[in-house]
Amino acid sequence: MHIVVCLKQVVDPELPLRDFAIDPQTRRQVREGRPLVLSTYDENALEVALQVKDRTGARVTALALAPQATVGDQIRLALAMGADDAVVVDDPRGPDLLGAAKTPVLAAAIRRLGAVDLVLTGCESADWVERAVPPLLAEELGAACVTFVARVTVEDGRVVAHRQADEGYHVVEARLPAVLSVTSDEANRPRLPKVKDIVGAKRKPVQTWPVDALGVAVGDAGVDVLDVRVPERTTRCEFLEGEPAQQAEALALRLRDLKLL
Amino acid sequence: MANVLVIATVADGALSRSSLELVAGARTIAPAVGGGIDAALLAAEAADGAVEALHQHGVGVVHRVVHPLLATGQSDAYLAAAEACVRAASPAVVLVAADTVGREIGPRLAYRLGAALATEATGLEVADGTVVVHRQVYGGRAVATLAVRRTPAVVTVKPRALDAPAPAPTAGVVRDLPVQLADDALPTRVREIVREQAEVGLEDAQIVVSGGRGIGGPEGFKLLAELAQVLGGAVGSSRPPADAGWVPISWQIGQTGKTVRPLLYLAVGISGATQHVAGMAGARTIVAINKDPEAPIFGVAHLGIVGDYREVLPPLIAKVKALKGQ
Numbered sequence: 001m002h003i004v005v006c007l008k009q010v011v012d013p014e015l016p017l018r019d020f021a022i023d024p025q026t027r028r029q030v031r032e033g034r035p036l037v038l039s040t041y042d043e044n045a046l047e048v049a050l051q052v053k054d055r056t057g058a059r060v061t062a063l064a065l066a067p068q069a070t071v072g073d074q075i076r077l078a079l080a081m082g083a084d085d086a087v088v089v090d091d092p093r094g095p096d097l098l099g100a101a102k103t104p105v106l107a108a109a110i111r112r113l114g115a116v117d118l119v120l121t122g123c124e125s126a127d128w129v130e131r132a133v134p135p136l137l138a139e140e141l142g143a144a145c146v147t148f149v150a151r152v153t154v155e156d157g158r159v160v161a162h163r164q165a166d167e168g169y170h171v172v173e174a175r176l177p178a179v180l181s182v183t184s185d186e187a188n189r190p191r192l193p194k195v196k197d198i199v200g201a202k203r204k205p206v207q208t209w210p211v212d213a214l215g216v217a218v219g220d221a222g223v224d225v226l227d228v229r230v231p232e233r234t235t236r237c238e239f240l241e242g243e244p245a246q247q248a249e250a251l252a253l254r255l256r257d258l259k260l261l
Numbered sequence: 262m263a264n265v266l267v268i269a270t271v272a273d274g275a276l277s278r279s280s281l282e283l284v285a286g287a288r289t290i291a292p293a294v295g296g297g298i299d300a301a302l303l304a305a306e307a308a309d310g311a312v313e314a315l316h317q318h319g320v321g322v323v324h325r326v327v328h329p330l331l332a333t334g335q336s337d338a339y340l341a342a343a344e345a346c347v348r349a350a351s352p353a354v355v356l357v358a359a360d361t362v363g364r365e366i367g368p369r370l371a372y373r374l375g376a377a378l379a380t381e382a383t384g385l386e387v388a389d390g391t392v393v394v395h396r397q398v399y400g401g402r403a404v405a406t407l408a409v410r411r412t413p414a415v416v417t418v419k420p421r422a423l424d425a426p427a428p429a430p431t432a433g434v435v436r437d438l439p440v441q442l443a444d445d446a447l448p449t450r451v452r453e454i455v456r457e458q459a460e461v462g463l464e465d466a467q468i469v470v471s472g473g474r475g476i477g478g479p480e481g482f483k484l485l486a487e488l489a490q491v492l493g494g495a496v497g498s499s500r501p502p503a504d505a506g507w508v509p510i511s512w513q514i515g516q517t518g519k520t521v522r523p524l525l526y527l528a529v530g531i532s533g534a535t536q537h538v539a540g541m542a543g544a545r546t547i548v549a550i551n552k553d554p555e556a557p558i559f560g561v562a563h564l565g566i567v568g569d570y571r572e573v574l575p576p577l578i579a580k581v582k583a584l585k586g587q
Contacts, residue, residue: 013400013536017557020402029399041517100371100378128398128405129516130380131359132368139372144448145336147365150510160452163334164510165361166519168457170334174449183517186506222377222414227406228398237549237565244572251548251573252580254564258546260468260525261492261584 001058001154003049004110005083006121006133008039009066009074009095013126020230027228028096029127031070038074041122043190045182048152049120050082050191056154058117061085063109065102066094068208080193080201087113091211093218099132100221106133107140108214116177118159123148123181134181144174150185263353263412264296268343268363269315269323270331271304276311278425278465279358279418284318285426286356286385286418293387294353294412297321301346302435303339305332316433318426323435324349330442334454337447340366344373345440353412354392359419367417377414379407383422392416400516401539421464421520421543457509468494468525471514471541474501475530475551475570482508484574485529491581497521499528499537515540529570533558550574 012035021030038046049060062078064071068090075086089109094102110116119141124131131147138145149161150169159178162185163170174180182188193201240250255261265287269280280300287298300315302308302325312323324346330338339362347355347370355374357367359381371378383404384395392409394416409416444450463469470489472482482496489496496512503513514521516539526544530551531537538561541547549562550570559565566573 014534017402020399022403027405029403099368099380124517126400129400131364132378132380135365135368136372139369145365145369146449147336148361163361165334165454166511168455168509168511170361170451171453171455172449172451178448183510184500184504185510186504189504221379222409222411223379223394223407224410225405226393226408228403230403233560235547235561235563237559237562239559239565239567244568245576247566247568248573248576249580251564251566252577252584255492255525255581256584258525260546261581 001056001117002061002115003052003058003118003120004061004063004113004116005042005046005049005078006106006119007042007046007062007064007074007078008122008125009036009064009071010039010125010127011035012037013040022228022230026096027225031095036070036074038077039122039126041124041182041184044184044188045120045122046078046081046083047188047190048182051188052152052154053082059084061087061113063087063089063106065089065091065106067092075206076201077193079204080198081191086204086206088206088208089211089214090208097218098221098223099130100136101218103133103136103140104216104219105211105214107137108216109209110141112214118176119143119179121179121181123183134179138179141177141179144178146172146174146178147181148183149180150183151187152180263294264299264350265291265294265354265356266299266301266347266350266352267320267356268358269300269302269311271308271311274308274310276314279360279420281318281425282420282423283356283358283418284315284320285423288319288426289385290354290387290392293390294392296353299324299350299352301326301343301350303331303342305329312435317428317430319429319431321431321433322350323433324438325435326438326440328440328442330444333451334362335447335449335451336362336365337449338442340369341442342440343370345438347374349438353414355413355415357415357417359417363417367415371415374413374415377409377411379409379414380417382416382418385416385418397516397539400535401542402535419520421522457511463495463497463512464519464521466495466521467523468492469497469521469523470494470527470529471497471499471531472502472529473499473531476502476507479507484571488574488578491578491585491587494525499531499534528558528562531558532556533561
């Protein structure tokens, strides 16, 4: 069984607001000088892949579409956690592409890896949160699709997934190949790599494929990004002072005045 | 004349609220697109009340697909039914609710139609004759404005981002569309549906009491539940408690979880990460209780209490009870 995990590199979402800025030219977040990390849910996706590997001996390939010069630490983290292979599709536009634009490129890279049974991605990227790539990839690859999955098992050539739903969760069975988008759950908290694995990962090869060598053009989302801006905050917080009991009483009275009781 | 088509679904036998919100969005853009408003109604049973509600709010043609699989969260079935309706209606713009199923079928529908795609819209408008989509990016830190460059286009819209529209009755027709769906022919199958809904639906609650990492564990949520009960509200959470398994994931509010727009939002032990704020900033009144006076949640709150929730909530519950005469 071969599992591909798509990893995206983003500016740390926990970055203090004072360091957050939009580049007026690219209309994207300024990345220079900011810490880069794996997009939050991608680590959960990697963990799910590694859990399947632990149980079935599957081979796990980490795949990133990014400028090769910047993605090193993140792809090596995947190797340190237990991925068998790592591939970087080197595209300087990677971080700025909308999901519909990057999907054909990711799909071409996955096809080039040969027979793939499962493709796992984070359920959304921490930056643009389009939630578009996993379903688009499933269509592009002709694979089954299950999104917002927390737990995964593989049985008899089918995958069984717990999908987060508006009212609780669904247990969904899918045929292979399948594309699953992974959300966070206590069961898929990313493992911490051991020091020796971090050291070992530095010696493992990372394949780099120039995007042009894949023979596909980026897709067209059919939308233009006109503007990205930080909205001005207008709220002023009024603090209720005193001992806890006084604060509580003041709050209760305010809620009454606001006709909320 | 190309129409706007909304993908409508049924909840508890009636037209879902998010479908009505899509109709509101369609009414904003339909005049510029050049046509009227159609709906694709995907339902497990005839749902004549939902058809009537669509007509009452300005939808002309309702393309209806009725099939038992359309009650099961079976997204492949919804996709097939939606695709059949879209091909029958040939709309310029398709609006899909960004709920569990819609977040999956919106992009897949766009792929199959070769359509433009914009997801997670929080606002729709028309500028210079072009449909313009507003959406949050970077965990709610920034707002992006997208122009739809070609048609057809598929736009997914976040539930609770748009207000439900006022009635605008129109004479409409319903066209039943036969769609063949066989459970065993679809690539996925829903084996089981597990509900973990709060007593009061979180997204519909007028008052939400929400806890974050600062609650410290599942025990603390009992105190929040008690406060929610005396206030007549629902309990929610930010991401850390859901991640840690203290509360069901379905309680999670934020960019990843649910979007709520209650009259009152009480954020308890929540730091105010942008990811969370993206899901609750539309609340009328926001109250934050947090030990850390520097917590970013105070930047969006109207009323703030710096303190330990364990010391503040018990007297608050008692005072609210007293004021309500309980």
